[in-house]
Amino acid sequence: MRAASREPRAASREPRAASREPVFGFGPEWLLADGKPIADAMVLSHPEQLDRLRVACPPAVASAVLAGDPCYDRLLAARPHRERFRRALGVRHGQRLVLLSSTWNPESLFGDGDEDVLAPLLPRLTGELAADEYRVAAVLHPNIWFGHGPGQIRMWLDRARRGGLTLVEPVHEWRQALIAADVVLGDFGSVSYYAAALGTPVLLGATHPAGLGHDSPVAAFTRQAPRLDARMPLRPQLEAATAAHRPLPEPASLTSSAPGQSAGLLRQTFYRLMGVPEPDEPALLAPLPLPACAAPVRTAPIRVVTRLLDAGRIAVARYADPGRDPGGEGEAHTAVHEDTLDPSRLSLADVIVRYGAPDDPRLGPPADWAADVLRRHPYCALAAYVTGPGSCTVLPRGGRPLTLVADPSAADPAAYASALHTWLAAGKGLAELGERMTVVTGQAAHEVLVRPSAPTRSTFRPG
Numbered sequence: 001m002r003a004a005s006r007e008p009r010a011a012s013r014e015p016r017a018a019s020r021e022p023v024f025g026f027g028p029e030w031l032l033a034d035g036k037p038i039a040d041a042m043v044l045s046h047p048e049q050l051d052r053l054r055v056a057c058p059p060a061v062a063s064a065v066l067a068g069d070p071c072y073d074r075l076l077a078a079r080p081h082r083e084r085f086r087r088a089l090g091v092r093h094g095q096r097l098v099l100l101s102s103t104w105n106p107e108s109l110f111g112d113g114d115e116d117v118l119a120p121l122l123p124r125l126t127g128e129l130a131a132d133e134y135r136v137a138a139v140l141h142p143n144i145w146f147g148h149g150p151g152q153i154r155m156w157l158d159r160a161r162r163g164g165l166t167l168v169e170p171v172h173e174w175r176q177a178l179i180a181a182d183v184v185l186g187d188f189g190s191v192s193y194y195a196a197a198l199g200t201p202v203l204l205g206a207t208h209p210a211g212l213g214h215d216s217p218v219a220a221f222t223r224q225a226p227r228l229d230a231r232m233p234l235r236p237q238l239e240a241a242t243a244a245h246r247p248l249p250e251p252a253s254l255t256s257s258a259p260g261q262s263a264g265l266l267r268q269t270f271y272r273l274m275g276v277p278e279p280d281e282p283a284l285l286a287p288l289p290l291p292a293c294a295a296p297v298r299t300a301p302i303r304v305v306t307r308l309l310d311a312g313r314i315a316v317a318r319y320a321d322p323g324r325d326p327g328g329e330g331e332a333h334t335a336v337h338e339d340t341l342d343p344s345r346l347s348l349a350d351v352i353v354r355y356g357a358p359d360d361p362r363l364g365p366p367a368d369w370a371a372d373v374l375r376r377h378p379y380c381a382l383a384a385y386v387t388g389p390g391s392c393t394v395l396p397r398g399g400r401p402l403t404l405v406a407d408p409s410a411a412d413p414a415a416y417a418s419a420l421h422t423w424l425a426a427g428k429g430l431a432e433l434g435e436r437m438t439v440v441t442g443q444a445a446h447e448v449l450v451r452p453s454a455p456t457r458s459t460f461r462p463g
Contacts, residue, residue, distance in 0.1 A: 026056040037063040040273050043266065045069040046257045048217065065269050068262030070285055072255050075175055075198060078288040085180040089137060089166065090295030093409045094444025097135045098125065098238060099168075099181035102206075103189025104143035109206045117205045117230055119156050121185075126163030127322040128234050131298065132411045132441035137166040137181075139174045139191055162341060163320035164296035173291045183242050188222050196221055196251035203228045203241040217254045224248055295389075297355070299337040301345050302414075305330050306422040313438040313445070314419035316411075331425070335418055338373070351382050351421050353414045358387040367453055370395035381425065384417030392417055393453055396424055401453035406439075410446040415439055420450070 031037060042063045044050055054061055078085075091097050102110035102118055110118040118138075125136050138157075145153055157165065168177045178184070178195055186192030187206035195202050205228040225248075226241050228234075258265060263283040271278045300321035307315040307330035318335070319326045326332075336349035346352060352373050356363055363369045363385075370383035374397055386392040390408035394417050395401045404416045419439045424430075430450070439446045 026053055028057050031057050031060040035059060039063055041065045041269050043067045046254055048254055066257050067265035067269060068258035069256040070262040070266065072194065072197065073260055073262045074285050074288055075179060075194060076259060078179055082179050084290055085176040088291045088293055089135065089177065089180055091135045091180065092411055094442055095133060095135045096182040097137065097180055099177055099184050100138040101184055101186035101189060101191035102140050102144065103187055104141040107206060108189060109187040110140060110144055121230055122157055122160035122165055123163060124323065125234055126160050126165055126320045130442060131164055131318040131320055132415050135296065136164060137168050137177055139168045139177055140170055142170045145170055162300040164298040166294050166296060175288055176291050183238055185228060188218055193218060193221060193251055196248055197255040199247040201241050201245040203237065205230065217250060221251055299339050299341065301340060302335040303332060304335050304418045305332050306418060308422065308426055312433050312436065313440060314422055315440040316415045316419050318415060331422060333421065335414065346377055347379060349380055351384060351418055352377060352380050353384045353386065353417065355386040366393035367395060367401035370401065382417060382421045384414060386413045394420060403451045403453045405449045406446050411439060411441050415441060416448045
């Protein structure tokens with residue numbers, strides 16, 4: 001991220017300073033020694049900053065160099081790989097990625113006072129947003145991680161993580177997550193401003209700290225961007241922010257004076273200062289690497305609302321550990337991951353789920369694992385072993401093992417298991433379903449093949 005404070009546009013002021021105070025980082029106390037610039041070159045990304053420097057510290061103007069923004073240039077260059085970044089984060093067909101971002105400030109989204117918004121907000125997001133329609137990830141400023149400690153952060157956000165939240169690596173992978181995002185829920189920090197510069201909808205949960213200059217680009221942005229009301233239901237606000245979104249022109253125009261040219265301008269400056277000629281080959285920035293896969297792991301109990309539509313079509317909406325019953329038309333049941341934090345929830349589960357490789361010797365063949373689950377949990381109606389991004393083995397009580405297969409980019413196969421459970425619980429048979437069912441999540445329809453599983457060594461047939 002940006003150097004020093006990592007706040008956007010170098011226009012944020014010293015925390016809690018009055019608006020007439022020097023721009024943070026631009027005052028004489030930071031830039032001068034014995035009345036002279038301490039740096040041979042002070043790199044700025046836009047003439048707007050140069051104007052501020054002339055007011056804040058005129059003697060430092062001689063050392064100023066306009067060289068664009070290499071961070072922004074890397075974002076622009078990596079945009080063609082957006083779908084790859086989305087797949088790396090486990091975003092599936094029909095899902096929207098909600099990216100939460102907090103900078104390092106007592107008044108930020110993840111602050112340190114009574115008005116802290118993010119910690120209680122995250123489990124609400126994973127509980128109120130249907131899991132197969134929304135993917136939730138969070139980018140926290142590195143100083144949040146190292147100020148409180150990674151263990152403390154993970155403990156504070158444990159409930160949301162069990163509900164499917166992914167915490168994005170804060171130094172090397174935040175840009176990829178930002179490119180992948182459909183909407184950003186943020187504050188006055190640089191990630192929110194970069195999101196706006198990329199044209200991504202931004203909803204602000206914390207807006208204008210006391211030390212943010214009233215006439216700065218960031219302050220103008222926080223005045224124009226829509227606000228989040230944490231007291232109200234979240235999904236309607238996210239949908240409204242997306243539907244009504246019109247990109248603001250200022251963030252893109254004020255982020256860099258030379259988009260795509262920062263590498264050349266910076267190298268030119270460096271070699272001038274060294275007093276040696278530049279190399280002949282072009283100056284290039286390292287491309288953003290493809291992050292490791294970070295599919296969501298939901299071990300919190302899932303409340304599933306389903307409806308039988310027509311001709312083998314089943315609508316499924318899954319909510320991770322919702323604070324209240326999600327409601328909605330249809331029947332409801334509970335699906336619980338075998339590794340849930342509270343094992344007592346397994347005794348009440350209609351569907352028990354596990355994710356793993358089909359040949360994991362610790363668990364045995366998927367059908368054997370499922371038979372063992374139904375043996376140990378007599379009130380469970382169906383066990384589902386998710387064997388890959390588009391497949392799972394299911395065993396209904398009183399039935400035989402089945403394999404459900406769909407496009408790997410479609411919904412989580414656990415949703416297909418819940419759809420099949422709904423079909424069978426309604427008294428409908430597999431013969432009536434045939435070899436195919438359609439699972440509807442939100443506006444997306446997923447075609448699922450229903451096939452008998454290959455036999456295993458198990459001879460147990462649960463009754």
